[in-house]
Amino acid sequence: MIELDGLTKRWPGLDRAAVEDLTLTVPEGTSCALIGPSGSGKTTTLRMVNRLIEPSGGRLRIAGQDALRQDPVTLRRSIGYVIQEVGLFPHWSVAENVATVPRLLGWAPARIAARVEEVLALTGLDPDRFARARPHQLSGGERQRVGVARALAGDPPVLLMDEPFGAVDPVVRGRLQEEVLRLLRRLRKTVLIVTHDLEEAVRLGDAVAVLRDGRLAQHAPAAALLARPASAFVAEFLGHDRLLKRLALIPAAAARTEASAAGEALPPGASLRDALAAMLARGAAAVPLAGGGAVTWEALLGAGTGAADRAGIEGAS
Numbered sequence: 523m524i525e526l527d528g529l530t531k532r533w534p535g536l537d538r539a540a541v542e543d544l545t546l547t548v549p550e551g552t553s554c555a556l557i558g559p560s561g562s563g564k565t566t567t568l569r570m571v572n573r574l575i576e577p578s579g580g581r582l583r584i585a586g587q588d589a590l591r592q593d594p595v596t597l598r599r600s601i602g603y604v605i606q607e608v609g610l611f612p613h614w615s616v617a618e619n620v621a622t623v624p625r626l627l628g629w630a631p632a633r634i635a636a637r638v639e640e641v642l643a644l645t646g647l648d649p650d651r652f653a654r655a656r657p658h659q660l661s662g663g664e665r666q667r668v669g670v671a672r673a674l675a676g677d678p679p680v681l682l683m684d685e686p687f688g689a690v691d692p693v694v695r696g697r698l699q700e701e702v703l704r705l706l707r708r709l710r711k712t713v714l715i716v717t718h719d720l721e722e723a724v725r726l727g728d729a730v731a732v733l734r735d736g737r738l739a740q741h742a743p744a745a746a747l748l749a750r751p752a753s754a755f756v757a758e759f760l761g762h763d764r765l766l767k768r769l770a771l772i773p774a775a776a777a778r779t780e781a782s783a784a785g786e787a788l789p790p791g792a793s794l795r796d797a798l799a800a801m802l803a804r805g806a807a808a809v810p811l812a813g814g815g816a817v818t819w820e821a822l823l824g825a826g827t828g829a830a831d832r833a834g835i836e837g838a839s
């Protein structure tokens with residue numbers, strides 16, 4: 523669990539705080555995505571959590587401990603950190619890079635070697651092929667995977683990710699997002715992610731926190747945020763197609779009806795967005811679901827908007 527309580531950062535010479543009185547909890551085993559316009563304080567917030575930036579005020583608890591009273595170096599060894607530029611040591615092999623934290627933690631060599639193999643495999647990197655490679659011999663996507671493997675190596679309960687997939691092309695990025703998301707959920711990590719990309723935020727974040735000028739504009743589960751922005755600012759930031767984006771978060775099975783429909787059934791994990799895409803591609807007002815029944819156009823509309831959600835913007839919070 524990560525608990526920010528009134529966390530504040532003031533830089534000298536700036537007329538307002540970069541982060542102001544930020545209170546936010548990321549429950550254990552969940553992820554929270556920080557989004558907001560450029561300069562809204564996302565990276566400053568993230569770097570206060572591992573104390574690469576010292577807060578000017580407020581409190582911070584990680585896994586129940588007062589993180590501001592811990593030695594910052596010890597603290598950082600207990601927190602995984604993934605950044606866009608990855609920051610691998612160029613003259614070290616992948617295995618040596620991944621072993622950084624376990625080595626600093628003083629693990630025995632055999633345990634380190636086993637752990638390096640394990641996390642490389644977890645992140646989809648064949649140890650036989652990649653362990654001895656140097657960072658420059660890898661593709662951008664592979665380097666990002668090494669970054670994730672390195673962050674996981676010491677088995678930290680908490681992971682911080684700053685634009686973790688910013689440097690890779692959209693196709694690789696989508697696949698990496700899916701894989702890393704599944705992995706982090708399975709490992710029950712508590713994750714705070716900074717991203718510019720709203721789609722990435724709602725895909726990776728169980729909850730999404732929107733920052734504006736260093737303050738929290740809204741903090742809500744991704745689907746609720748898209749359905750009910752708390753202010754005109756948040757609504758504008760999410761975009762006029764926010765309900766379309768939200769369809770990707772709702773399982774198609776949530777709109778299952780008894781109707782029958784022709785054509786290939788949607789696979790079990792399909793979303794309402796997949797159902798809509800299939801309707802458009804087939805020119806059909808209903809698509810069958812795996813396991814029986816179908817999503818009809820009316821059911822999709824009902825589940826995709828919902829009576830409460832049609833209330834629209836609820837006024838600034």
Ligand SMILES: Nc1ncnc2c1ncn2[C@@H]1O[C@H](COP(=O)(O)OP(=O)(O)OP(=O)(O)O)[C@@H](O)[C@H]1O
Binds near residue numbers: 567718
């Ligand atoms: N080391 C620093 N010294 C002074 N001001 C800083 C420093 N780092 C950040 N700031 C200021 O703090 C504010 C928040 O910056 P931060 O990098 O947290 O924003 P961000 O939301 O992550 O932005 P972006 O999306 O552009 O990366 C900005 O006004 C920035 O100029």
